Amino acid sequence: MPDQSPEHTPLIEAPKSKLPAIIGAVVAVVVVVGLVVFFTTRGGDDKAADGTKLTKVTMGIVDTGDPYWKTYQEEARKQGIDLEYKKFSDYDQPNPALSQGEVDINQFQHIIFLASYDVKNHDDLVPLGSTATYPLGLYSTTYDSVDQIKAGDTVVVPDDDTNQARGLVLLQSQGLIKLTDGGTPFSTLKDVDTSASKVKVKALKADLTPTSLKDVAAAVINNDFVEDAGLKFSDALATDDPSDPKALPYVNIFAVRAEDKDNPTYAKLVEIYQNSAAVQKGADEASGHTAQFVKIPQAQLQKSLDETEKQVEDAQ
Known part of the structure; x- marks a missing residue:
């Protein structure tokens, strides 16, 4: 009968874990996939569909x-x-x-x-x-037509030189103001004949004209800011004519x-x-x-x- 004393008890080797091998394999796959993605998409970032460099x-x-x-x-x-x-x-x-x-x-x-x-x-x-x-438009959240704008009301135009002049000419075409220079691409607030004009005119930065509507009768608003103000282009009380020669x-x-x-x-x-x-x-x-x-x-x-x-x- 074999000796079963502690010092002669046969040692049983514990089974080896497969986890390190699995982790290693996963890491290797991730690295390979990453390299493939990198090299395939890197070229897509600086090349057009036909392969030429952007x-x-x-x-x-x-x-x-x-x-x-x-x-x-x-x-x-x-x-x-x-x-x-x-x-x-x-x-x-x-x-x-x-x-x-x-x-x-x-x-x-x-x-x-x-x-x-x-x-x-x-x-x-x-x-x-x-x-x-x-076209440049005149908008209002108070009135539905130009005719409703009252004498003494305030109307806002953009303050940059060119759009200000264009806005002033638009107001004159609607009978709201009179310009002493007749209306040119270079008209300014100084050219407004206050005694002969129906409304007062104030100038603000173009991006602020929409937010002024709650405080004024109407405002000339650039196309870029119309929809941002929650307005529709069809809401304009009046516009100038972009087809004019x-x-x-x-x-x-x-x-x-x-x-x-x-x-x-x-x-x-x-x-x-x-x-x-x-x-x-x-x-x-x-x-x-x-x-x-x-x-x-x-x-x-x-x-x-x-x-x-x-x-x-x-x-x-």
Whole structure:
């Protein structure tokens, strides 16, 4: 009989755990999958659908969250452009950002606005291509028609020079004020003939005009801020006429630094905007179907800018 004393009791080896091996296998799989994802998606970040390397462009916009900006970005990527946006809330910001190289191109302004900026800042930003003309509207949460606005009421217009002048001309066309200069792209509050005007006029930053409606009779509001204020474009009591031949200086444009006016990538961005049905549809919807899209040659835009800058200089 075998000796069963403690010192002779056979040792039974404990079963080896398989956990370390399993963990090791899982880690290995995760690492492999991670590497595959990294190398397959890394190329997708900087390459277009056809495999060509994307060209990065930063565009300055006054963002209102309209969905078509995303559509435009996607369409640009198909054409080999990695389009990024730098968003501004104030119209006075995108041009200095472009001039200082913070952005490569911007799209938010019309020709008169650019002309005023260039002259006042001794800059040479230029138009690259056209987008659309948008009517400027007069809105109210107090009245349903212009005729209901009472004598002595206060009406607000944007305070930037170009939109202020356009707003004042609109008010004059509706019989609310009289301008001593007859109404020009450079009219200011100083040109309002208070004794011959029905209402008082106050100027506020463009993004603040909608919030002023609770305190005033009416306000001239830029298209960019209409829907943000909970209004509909159809709510406008009156609008100016963007189809007027004199409206060319109010055509919205892409702007670049003078040395970039022949840049083919930036020119392609203009073409995408003008020719993409998806982008045009989105921009039209964002404007409440008020946008009038135009394709104006760069040379004609530049001529209009030159003429308008001369008018700005003469008006100073």
